[in-house]
Amino acid sequence: MANELIFFPRYNVNVLNILIAGVGGQGVLLTSKIIAEAALLAGLDVKQSEVHGMAQRGGSVLSQVRIGQKVFSPIVAEGEADLLVGFEPLETARYLHFLRDTGMVIYNTRTIGTIGVSIGKEAYPADINETIRKHAAKVHAFDATELAVGVGEKRAVNLVLVGAMLKSLPIDEKIVDQAIVNSVPKKLLEINKKAFLAGKAQSRS
Amino acid sequence: MKKAILSGNEAIARGFIEAGGKVAAAYPGTPSTEVLEILSKEKGIHAEWSTNEKVAMEVAIGGSLAGVRSMACMKHVGVNVAADPLMTVTYTGVNAGLVLMVADDPGMFSSQNEQDTRHYSRMAKIPCVEPADSGEAKEFLRQAFELSEAFDTPVILRTTTRVSHCKSVVETADPVIVKDRDLARDVPKYVMLPGNAKKRHLIVEERLIKLREFADTTLLNQEIKGTGELGFIANGVAYQYVREAFPDAPVLKLGMTYPLPEKKIRAFAASVRKLAIVEELDGFIEEQVKAMGLVVHFGKAAFPPCGELTSRLIRDAVTGTPLTCKAPVPGLIMRPPTFCPGCSHRGLYTILAKLKPYVSGDIGCYTLGALPPFGSMNTCICMGASISAAHGISRGLAIKGGEHQKPVAVIGDSTFMHSGITGLIDMVYNGGDALVVVMNNDTTGMTGGQEHPGTGRRAGGAEAPKLSIEKLCKVIGARAVREIDAYNLKDLEKIIKEELATPGPSVLVSNQPCVLRYRVSSKPYTVDRATCVGCKACLKAGCIALSFVPEGKKGYAAVDALLCNGCGICAQLCATKSLVVAK
Numbered sequence: 051m052a053n054e055l056i057f058f059p060r061y062n063v064n065v066l067n068i069l070i071a072g073v074g075g076q077g078v079l080l081t082s083k084i085i086a087e088a089a090l091l092a093g094l095d096v097k098q099s100e101v102h103g104m105a106q107r108g109g110s111v112l113s114q115v116r117i118g119q120k121v122f123s124p125i126v127a128e129g130e131a132d133l134l135v136g137f138e139p140l141e142t143a144r145y146l147h148f149l150r151d152t153g154m155v156i157y158n159t160r161t162i163g164t165i166g167v168s169i170g171k172e173a174y175p176a177d178i179n180e181t182i183r184k185h186a187a188k189v190h191a192f193d194a195t196e197l198a199v200g201v202g203e204k205r206a207v208n209l210v211l212v213g214a215m216l217k218s219l220p221i222d223e224k225i226v227d228q229a230i231v232n233s234v235p236k237k238l239l240e241i242n243k244k245a246f247l248a249g250k251a252q253s254r255s
Numbered sequence: 256m257k258k259a260i261l262s263g264n265e266a267i268a269r270g271f272i273e274a275g276g277k278v279a280a281a282y283p284g285t286p287s288t289e290v291l292e293i294l295s296k297e298k299g300i301h302a303e304w305s306t307n308e309k310v311a312m313e314v315a316i317g318g319s320l321a322g323v324r325s326m327a328c329m330k331h332v333g334v335n336v337a338a339d340p341l342m343t344v345t346y347t348g349v350n351a352g353l354v355l356m357v358a359d360d361p362g363m364f365s366s367q368n369e370q371d372t373r374h375y376s377r378m379a380k381i382p383c384v385e386p387a388d389s390g391e392a393k394e395f396l397r398q399a400f401e402l403s404e405a406f407d408t409p410v411i412l413r414t415t416t417r418v419s420h421c422k423s424v425v426e427t428a429d430p431v432i433v434k435d436r437d438l439a440r441d442v443p444k445y446v447m448l449p450g451n452a453k454k455r456h457l458i459v460e461e462r463l464i465k466l467r468e469f470a471d472t473t474l475l476n477q478e479i480k481g482t483g484e485l486g487f488i489a490n491g492v493a494y495q496y497v498r499e500a501f502p503d504a505p506v507l508k509l510g511m512t513y514p515l516p517e518k519k520i521r522a523f524a525a526s527v528r529k530l531a532i533v534e535e536l537d538g539f540i541e542e543q544v545k546a547m548g549l550v551v552h553f554g555k556a557a558f559p560p561c562g563e564l565t566s567r568l569i570r571d572a573v574t575g576t577p578l579t580c581k582a583p584v585p586g587l588i589m590r591p592p593t594f595c596p597g598c599s600h601r602g603l604y605t606i607l608a609k610l611k612p613y614v615s616g617d618i619g620c621y622t623l624g625a626l627p628p629f630g631s632m633n634t635c636i637c638m639g640a641s642i643s644a645a646h647g648i649s650r651g652l653a654i655k656g657g658e659h660q661k662p663v664a665v666i667g668d669s670t671f672m673h674s675g676i677t678g679l680i681d682m683v684y685n686g687g688d689a690l691v692v693v694m695n696n697d698t699t700g701m702t703g704g705q706e707h708p709g710t711g712r713r714a715g716g717a718e719a720p721k722l723s724i725e726k727l728c729k730v731i732g733a734r735a736v737r738e739i740d741a742y743n744l745k746d747l748e749k750i751i752k753e754e755l756a757t758p759g760p761s762v763l764v765s766n767q768p769c770v771l772r773y774r775v776s777s778k779p780y781t782v783d784r785a786t787c788v789g790c791k792a793c794l795k796a797g798c799i800a801l802s803f804v805p806e807g808k809k810g811y812a813a814v815d816a817l818l819c820n821g822c823g824i825c826a827q828l829c830a831t832k833s834l835v836v837a838k
Contacts, residue, residue: 074592075771086422090260097388098260098422101364102285102703107620108799109592123499124388124421124492127567129580140587147581162818163802165593169628169794170803172588185584195817204817 057119058220061152065118066220067126070211071145072137073162074106077208080233081135082113084212085219088229089117092221097124108165110141117220133218134186135211137194138162139178146185155186156214158194158207190214190254197248206245209234213249223250261425263418266389267328267356268293269425270396274352275433276326277301278318280311282673283702284330285365286419287358291328292705295715304699304706304714307638307673308333312340312355319353320445322436324400328356331372332637336674338375341409343447345379346455348407348462350439352400356412358419361535362563365701367618367637369561371536376411376513380463383411383513384475385491389423395510397431398475406462406469413512415535417492417563463514471518475510478523485552485573486527488520488540493533499566501573515543524549531557531573535564594623596800597775597820599696599741599767603665605796605824606748607631612663612755615648615689617641617675619667620700628797632665639674641666645689646682646760653688661755664691668724669699669707676727682760683732690754691733691762693724694741696769704772725764734759741767744827770820777821780814780834787811787833793825801825 057064068085072078082098089096100113114126131149136142136157149155159179166172175181183189194210212230216223234242261269267290271279279302281291294302301318305311308329318325329337334357341355357375360366376383384399386392392414399410443451470476479498486505489497494508507523509515512534524530524544531553532541538555545551557572558564571577594601604624607614608631616622616635625632634644645664652660666675671693679691699705706712711721728736735754739746747765754761768775779800789809794801800818804810814825816837826834 073590075595083422086260090258090424095424096260096422099417100420101416102288102420107592107623107701108590108595110590121423122495122502123566124417124423124495125565127499127565129578140590143584143587144590147583149581163799163815164588164590165627165797165799166588168799168801169797170791171627175587181584199817 060220061132063132065116065121066133067131068115068117068133068135069126069131069145069148070113070115070135071141072111073141074109074111076111076137077205078111078113078137081208081212082115084226084229084233085115085215087233088219088221088226089115091225091228095119095121097121099124110144112145133215135215137207137211139182140164140175143178143181143185146182149186152187154188154190154218155182156190156211156218157182158211159191160193160195190252192252194249197252198245201241201244201248203241203245206242209242209245210249213246214252216250217253217255257427259425259427260422261389262289262420262422263386263389263392263414264289264358264420265293266393266425267396267412267414269427270393271326272297272300273393273428273430274397274400275324275431276400277323278315278321278325279303279328280305280314281328282306282308282311282333283699283705284333284358285702286360286414286416287328287330287356288702288705290356291714302714306708308336309339312337315353315355316340316344319349319351320439322351322438324352324433326354326356330366331357331359331370332366332368333357334372334375336638341375341379344409345381346447346452346459347445348458349403349409351436352403353409354396354399354403354412355409356396357414359413359415359536361415364416367635369536371539372411372413373512373539374537379409380459381408381410382406382466382511383413384511385413386418386510387491387494387508388418388421389425391510392418393425393427395475406466408462408466413491415491421492467514467517470511470514470516473511476516476519477508477510478519479506479508481505484528485531486523486529487531487533488523488544489533490540491535493535493564496564496566496569497533500570509540512540515540517547520544521547521549533558533564533569536560591626592623593626593799594620594797595771595820596798596818597770597822599765599769600624600694601796601798601822602741602744602747602824603692603694603765604629604631605828606744606751607663608795609748610751610755613648613660615641615645615662615664617664617666617670619670621665621667621694624665628795638670639666639678642675642678642689642691643681645691646678646685646687649688650685659758661758662689663755664689666691666693667700668693668695668697668709669705671724672707672709672722676731679728679733679760679762680731687760688758689760690751691760693762693764695724695764695766698769698772700769700772704769728762728764733762735761736764737762738764738766741765742822742824744824770822775820778836779816779819779821780823780826781816781837782812782814783833783835784811786831788831790830792828792830793834795828796825798825
């Protein structure tokens with residue numbers, strides 16, 4: 051193995067594993083669609099997995115994107131995710147054990163209550179941000195919802211997070227730009243680009 | 256040739272176009288829905304949402320008889336509904352190519368069971384092809400049509416959630432020109448009177464022998480050379496997991512899982528010291544391989560028949576030394592699915608939770624009414640069962656004697672069209688005594704919002720005659736048929752109470768459009784802190800836009816303005832009128 055060329059030297063992996071977690075209805079699927087499209091445009095092999103139906107009705111949603119020269123399984127194994135992108139703190143924490151020891155977390159700090167919280171039967175974990183920091187090597191947390199509302203579209207959290215991922219992706223910004231154009235309905239392109247740029251300003255390498 | 260990243264379902268739709276398919280019929284069902292959604296936007300193809308899977312299968316059979324390549328699409332449980340035509344069209348064979356595309360749901364992401372469709376291919380004695388990714392999904396559909404026409408047989412193309420809903424790179428091509436066939440006129444072949452069917456059954460058995468020979472020569476089944484003493488036989492997405500876990504091992508990849516390629520399997524088994532068979536759900540391949548007298552070292556005893564497999568699970572089972580991995584973060588509360596803020600089903604369940612009748616449920620978003628805080632469902636079996644089961648319950652209770660108890664059936668508009676109507680006719684005809692609530696949100700909600708005969712639009716959006724549920728129920732002869740605004744709690748409670756007290760079959764149609772499909776959004780509500788007494792009555796609405804903020808001895812309710820859709824259900828539950836529309 052030592053003599054073989056590592057495909058993504060920065061991550062020291064041949065297949066880059068990205069998990070995108072959130073609440074059904076937040077637009078998780080568009081984020082993963084854009085990342086997968088960008089990988090295709092970059093000439094890479096890519097597999098993306100998602101679930102529809104019952105799971106989308108306000109439940110926990112996980113989308114998985116695997117990028118490399120050749121990808122077999124569409125599913126990321128536990129302990130092998132390089133990047134975890136969270137739309138909501140509780141849903142970010144739920145998948146922390148999928149991260150490698152060196153893995154990075156980028157997440158939206160805006161919480162969304164569960165039905166248990168809303169009916170007063172459960173409490174939202176008060177220390178959720180500390181929990182996430184404790185369980186991951188690299189954490190980048192910010193209020194993506196505020197940025198989305200700031201550009202005038204509360205539903206554009208997904209594009210804010212695409213922007214925030216930019217420096218963590220092994221893909222050129224120009225290509226990501228094109229992937230957004232290819233993936234977003236034309237009439238919503240302008241507002242989504244604004245959200246992307248707001249997120250990009252948060253992106254850290 | 257162009258490269259695109261497509262889901263398995265998108266690739267199947269693309270494959271249908273490229274294979275010159277002309278008639279496609281389906282009933283929505285996760286994870287199969289997108290195939291027909293895409294085809295409905297194509298010119299030169301008749302793509303329809305049929306009222307149910309049996310109808311879809313028969314429409315596709317008709318398309319084949321007419322002489323054009325045709326396909327029916329459905330989820331696994333839909334095949335139960337379509338099994339009747341399937342089991343006989345296998346006798347008649349096809350005219351133009353006929354494919355049944357079925358999506359199974361291992362892990363039950365959005366299903367009530369995880370039955371394995373491959374058993375149907377064996378029962379019908381027809382080929383089953385199984386792609387392992389989107390590229391294969393497109394290619395295998397084309398081959399399925401060729402196979403169908405070459406062997407005069409319907410063909411099942413089976414996917415699973417991870418094939419249908421995973422995206423991978425696909426090379427698209429131009430559509431082939433397929434010559435349409437003449438309308439089929441051949442009474443002994445297509446009219447299944449017993450005398451004809453006896454002759455056709457013999458042909459089915461002969462066809463199966465030829466298909467077994469084909470299985471041994473087709474490139475649908477391929478051996479991937481490798482090293483090591485352990486060889487794998489795998490199908491569908493399980494093949495990807497095997498390659499991920501054991502990249503260097505020899506693998507016999509089965510793209511056609513019925514009938515099996517016996518010679519290839521025997522040769523492969525002889526070439527390795529140990530044999531593993533990796534398949535999701537049932538040991539369908541394994542049982543047949545064992546029946547060949549071969550020894551299987553790793554099969555269902557190692558890889559469970561319940562839920563999905565993963566590369567990790569396969570690796571751990573074979574090596575016997577599980578890799579250590581981190582434990583999930585402890586103490587996290589769960590996030591089960593729930594009604595959307597503004598959902599028109601919320602009001603009804605708020606009332607049912609209060610009145611506590613016996614509720615017979617059905618398949619759709621509204622099955623979530625079984626969960627907290629409503630807990631308002633006592634049984635739910637399959638599409639359409641709500642009404643017929645409620646009728647059976649009422650008859651059983653009546654025979655037992657005792658106090659009059661009228662059960663409630665809850666069913667969505669699309670499910671009512673699918674198979675609720677026959678149940679209602681049965682109940683009226685047989686002197687039943689249940690209240691049927693048709694929760695009409697003007698769409699097929701759970702699968703993402705598809706048209707049906709009650710929406711007044713066809714697949715693709717073209718205008719269609721709009722079937723009135725209310726009028727239909729009246730014609731069927733229900734004792735009472737009443738309509739109501741699903742957001743009006745007071746009237747809902749009053750009418751349900753009245754109808755539960757009056758014997759005889761009655762129907763209540765509660766109307767409000769699906770907020771998700773139609774993006775309905777009114778001004779959000781807010782809580783007047785000055786008058787809120789913290790009684791938590793509003794929380795009974797079970798809405799994630801609501802929460803309770805403890806403060807001192809009590810506290811107050813709060814509304815998340817970004818989530819609230821302004822339906823006003825919570826405000827109707829508030830005794831102090833503290834929930835008001837935000838300024």
